[in-house]
Amino acid sequence: MCEERRRAIIELLEAERRVRVEELSRRFGVSEVTIRKDLAELEARGLLQRVYGGAVPAHKSRYNPSFLEKLSLHAAEKWAIAQAAIQHVCEGDAVILDAGSTTLAMARAMRGRFQHLTVITSSVPIALELANTGWELILVGGQVRAHSLALIGPLAVNALTSFHADKAFLGATGVTLQDGYSTPNPLDAQLKRAMINAASESYVLTDSSKLGHGVLANYARLEEIKLLITDSAAPAAFISALRKRGIAYQLAVPNEVDQPSTPPSDNGLSDPSQPILNLW
DSSP states (O other), X not given: OHHHHHHHHHHHHHXXXXXXXXXXXXXXXXXXXXHHHHHHHHHHTTSEEEETTEEEEOOOSSSOHHHHHHHXXXXXXXXXXXXXXGGGOOTTOEEEEOSSHHHHHHHHHHTTTOSSOEEEESXXXXXXXXXXXXXXXXXXXXXXXXXXXXXXSHHHHHHHTTOOEEEEEEEOSEEETTTEEEESOHHHHHHHHHHHHHXXXXXXXXXXXXXXXXXXXXXXXXXXXXXXXXXXXXOHHHHHHHHHHTOOEEEEOOOXXXXXXXXXXXXXXXXXXXXXXXXX
């Protein structure tokens, strides 16, 4: 519970750009002393900066530390989900990859598995990861989110109306039986909705810590998604409810031995022999 609360604090900070101790205490039902300890621990990790009455984002890296933290949180689960997700990609597919740490894991898992793909993404890290694969790669334009180098806003939404993909793979910060899939940022929700509309099939990739928890902006009902891919630690009651409603799901079993231990690949953009990255 402690780590889940701290992860939720980071996600709130991303969405709201400032959090207050008093409000966090009410939201999570814990004392202000506990919240201050959480903020102190997150500051020690370089994930935020404490200020009077609360905290603001820290900026010490090419990616905001909160994004780097997401890459390491539930890493085994995300890699297992990524491995499961690529089984649904076929040679020659046009796929949309949402921005996020789990879809970035999927992009890494895709490398070397396919000869011909078209990948449309709103994520600069994913575009860099796949830039030297030889695939057709399209990066939609838009407003850059500083913490993750994701592209959002009307430009990105409008760009997606020009495409039709076979499959879209999306992340989610919250999944509830009542409201479906959600994200903290309304602009991100609009973009995810546009991705769903641009694809024949949509898949959601999210680790089990997000199940049963909703956040600000809903972007899809459970029934609108072809398959939910999560990890095998998913709560049994939640899975049972999905089964009763006929919602398709897949449980991936984490295996830390199979995780990549290397950092993101060299994007190859300095090599003139590498393909050009299409900026849409």
